[in-house]
Amino acid sequence: MTRFILFYSLVFSWLSSQAQAVKPKLRHSSTLSAGKQNTKPPILIAALTPMTVKPVQPIRPTPPLHAQTTPSTIGTKPFHTETKAEQASAPPVWVANPALVASIHTKPYLLPIDRSAVKGSYPLGISDRKTTHIIFPATIKEFDAGTDYVLAQVPQTITNVLRVKANPKASAFCRADSGRETNMTVITEDGGFYSFLVRYQEEPEILNINIANNLTADDQTSRALGINRSAAITFTLSGTTNEGTGLVKSDVAYRCERIIDRKPFIRNIGASKMRVTNLLTGIYVADKVIYMQFAVRNDSQIDYEVDFFKFYVRDKEVMKRMAAQDVELKPYAQYPETLRMLRAKTERSCVYALPLTTLTEDRIIEVELYEKNSGRHLRFQIEADVLLLAKPL
Known part of the structure; x- marks a missing residue:
């Protein structure tokens, strides 16, 4: 019995000494782990902590350059953004040639032609056997036809009358192609600009035209269509200034x-x-x-x-x-x-x-x-x- 008590006391003292030797090591290891947390978080805690992640916006493919009709603004800051007031005050644009604009969709930065910029044209039928006379309000300065089968002449004594007829050498072609048309433009000395759509007619319906008497009808029709009502051309007047004023x-x-x-x-x-x-x-x-x-x-x-x-x-x-x-x-x-x-x-x-x-x-x-x-x-x-x-x- 005495031996058993002695053996038990020795073992207990040895275990106590071992426990006291382990405590400094644990303190040192805890100090090291605390120092490591300042530089690198624990892997287990980081894995278990829920993180709030912002959803990534899907990236849309940018169309090729030839298919763009407006400048791309992805990833860039525009220089000027129109406000709602500016957009409301801007006048509407009425495209005068929508079919042509739709067919040229591959061209970037395409500017439409507004109706107010369009100058109307007069329909004109001509023949190779009859001469059509067009009387203008001022002296004719220049005229031009789209094809050579339209013959136009200004008399030497009367400078505001234009004689128009079809070329007899091209009459067979004109009859076969009577469904098509060409154009003719006349510029007068006072800055007037007149456009005609010319077709061949065996028997022209009108042989004598006085443009001065048609100005009221031109103004009313142009107003109804929303096109340009002015008979003046800008390029004949631009570049010329009034003497002493410098005004264009x-x-x-x-x-x-x-x-x-x-x-x-x-x-x-x-x-x-x-x-x-x-x-x-x-x-x-x-x-x-x-x-x-x-x-x-x-x-x-x-x-x-x-x-x-x-x-x-x-x-x-x-x-x-x-x-x-x-x-x-x-x-x-x-x-x-x-x-x-x-x-x-x-x-x-x-x-x-x-x-x-x-x-x-x-x-x-x-x-x-x-x-x-x-x-x-x-x-x-x-x-x-x-x-x-x-x-x-």
Whole structure:
């Protein structure tokens, strides 16, 4: 019994000494593990901790360059982004040639042609046995046809008439190909541009055409179709400036066209005689140019043929022995370009661009509208206080 107790005490003391020797090692290992946690997290904890991962957006394939119709903005910041207000204020674009635009879908950065930029064309039938005469409001400066089977000639003595007929040598071809058409363009000295779609006809329906009498119908039809109503061409006027002003005539003519449809704000200034009336309806100013808007109305049963429309700066009251100082104001541009005939029971609006003139109290602008070979002349005065009503453009 004594031996057993002695053996038990020895074993217990040995186990106690071993336990005390292991405690420093555990403290040292725990210190090392704590130091490692500062640099690298435990693998087991990282594997069991749930992580919030942002879903990856699917990458869409970029179409090839030839198939793009608008610039790609993926991965780039646009230089300018239109706001909703800008998009709402932008005028709608009515594509004039949708079939052609749809067929050229492989071309990038394609700009549409708006209807307001399109100039209408007149249909014209010609024959090799009859001559068609086209009378223009001004001298013909240049003309061109799409094919050589269209013969056009301007007489030497009358420069505003164009004779058109089919080439007799190509008459057989024309008859066989009568379903197709070509084009012809005419440019006049006053900046007029006229386009014709020419077809061959055995018996032309129209042999004589007066373009000046068709301007009212042109304006109404162009307005209904939403296409360009101006008969002037820009490239004949651009590059030429008014003497002493540096103004480009095409810009002045464009402003005249913009003013033509504006609502009148000046009333009871004008003249009336024998049921023909000329009223001043608006005055605008921009870049040292004054734009005057008129409404000419013919309430009679007789057509009114315009001889001239002139403007003068004159003295308001001139003594008998004092010479009158009249200065004519020559217009820079006008719209419409030609105002030759005012039919019975009709009304026309017109705009004239004049050099800006400052009037004193004793000076006035006199407006004169004369009828050709008749006596229905209209004349009225515009005083200085009326010019102060001008609106800026």
